[in-house]
Amino acid sequence: xxxxxxxxxxxxxxxxxxxxxxxxxxxxxxxxxxxxxxxxxxxxxxxxxxxxxxxxxxxxxxxxxxxxxxxxxxxxxxxxxxxxxxxxxxxxxxxxxxxxxxxxxxxxxxxxxxxxxxxxxxxxxxxxxxxxxxxxxxxxxxxxxxxxxxxxxxxxxxxxxxxxxxxxxxxxxxxxxxxxxxxxxxxxxxxxxxxxxxxxxxxxxxxxxxxxxxxxxxxxxxxxxxxxxxxxxxxxxxxxxxxxxxxxxxxxxxxxxxxxxxxxxxxxxxxxxxxxxxxxxxxx
Amino acid sequence: xxxxxxxxxxxxxxxxxxxxxxxxxxxxxxxxxxxxxxxxxxxxxxxxxxxxxxxxxxxxxxxxxxxxxxxxxx
Numbered sequence: 269x270x271x272x273x274x275x276x277x278x279x280x281x282x283x284x285x286x287x288x289x290x291x292x293x294x295x296x297x298x299x300x301x302x303x304x305x306x307x308x309x310x311x312x313x314x315x316x317x318x319x320x321x322x323x324x325x326x327x328x329x330x331x332x333x334x335x336x337x338x339x340x341x342x343x344x345x346x347x348x349x350x351x352x353x354x355x356x357x358x359x360x361x362x363x364x365x366x367x368x369x370x371x372x373x374x375x376x377x378x379x380x381x382x383x384x385x386x387x388x389x390x391x392x393x394x395x396x397x398x399x400x401x402x403x404x405x406x407x408x409x410x411x412x413x414x415x416x417x418x419x420x421x422x423x424x425x426x427x428x429x430x431x432x433x434x435x436x437x438x439x440x441x442x443x444x445x446x447x448x449x450x451x452x453x454x455x456x457x458x459x460x461x462x463x464x465x466x467x468x469x470x471x472x473x474x475x476x477x478x479x480x481x482x483x484x485x486x487x488x489x490x491x492x493x494x495x496x497x498x499x500x501x502x503x504x505x506x507x508x509x510x511x512x513x514x515x516x517x518x519x520x521x522x523x524x525x526x527x528x529x530x531x532x533x534x535x536x537x538x539x540x541x542x543x544x545x546x547x548x549x550x551x552x
Numbered sequence: 553x554x555x556x557x558x559x560x561x562x563x564x565x566x567x568x569x570x571x572x573x574x575x576x577x578x579x580x581x582x583x584x585x586x587x588x589x590x591x592x593x594x595x596x597x598x599x600x601x602x603x604x605x606x607x608x609x610x611x612x613x614x615x616x617x618x619x620x621x622x623x624x625x626x
Contacts, residue, residue, distance in 0.1 A: 324611045354579045358616045361577075372582040372609040 284380035304406035389468040413470030433479035577615030588620035
């Protein structure tokens with residue numbers, strides 16, 4: 269059963285898994301990094317390869333914020349019917365050539381790396397320690413990255429860092445998820461930590477590295493993408509007070525109390541220009 | 553037999569899906585689509601459909617409303 273499941277999930281990803289394992293070996297044997305740092309380096313390389321996708325995401329987020337007023341309008345119109353609301357939003361994306369930030373494929377690219385690491389670390393655990401003298405330790409607080417995370421006190425420290433970094437990365441990644449779901453995702457690592465505790469410490473090291481990268485990326489992204497969705501709500505509320513009341517129950521509730529910034533007028537004027545451009549483009 | 557695939561998706565949702573929380577650009581989401589496709593078309597064709605959907609769910613596509621093909625009368 270387990271074999272069949274792993275075949276279904278892993279077989280299309282096998283070439284990527286082999287590539288990840290080769291890079292890991294290259295980092296250790298050719299570059300000369302200890303195994304733990306090879307895992308960190310491999311994770312960083314994978315995340316660097318995904319950077320073009322991140323840049324793409326930043327652009328699409330900027331694009332998305334330009335259409336914030338119209339999207340807010342759709343959300344309000346179909347407030348009762350969540351599915352219809354989603355359908356209409358998707359239709360709006362398609363009509364206006366908006367590319368929503370999130371997509372599933374980049375997420376899947378990281379899976380083979382995880383599998384490659386899992387198999388490599390399992391192989392290390394089976395081999396005698398003499399084959400990897402001292403090179404399996406990490407920063408003096410984890411004696412062997414191939415052992416179960418909870419087999420040494422250092423592993424518990426790593427697990428605490430994992431939970432913290434996972435929560436922080438969720439905070440940065442889940443920008444479009446609704447509030448309730450966001451809280452759920454935030455506390456997921458607390459539950460998942462009991463499962464991950466049985467994994468080799470090297471895998472937890474991978475998670476921590478990739479999470480810290482996500483947090484760093486999120487910090488940079490937030491600087492590059494100004495929060496322009498707020499002003500649109502503010503401006504509307506000044507025009508039509510009733511619609512603001514309607515907003516209070518939804519996701520915009522948290523955004524409303526933020527003070528208006530000088531950017532709003534400039535930004536909220538932008539959609540009109542864009543709309544005209546789009547219409548002109550559609551006629552062609 | 554398709555239940556095997558559905559079980560795999562539940563395993564995914566509980567593990568990796570939970571670790572990479574993102575929202576799909578399609579409606580229904582990829583994992584939801586996969587479950588629907590497996591139920592409607594069985595393990596092999598459902599898996600192919602779900603795989604194709606995953607490939608389409610990339611940063612260059614535009615997403616949108618894309619339900620799984622309906623179940624044919626059995």
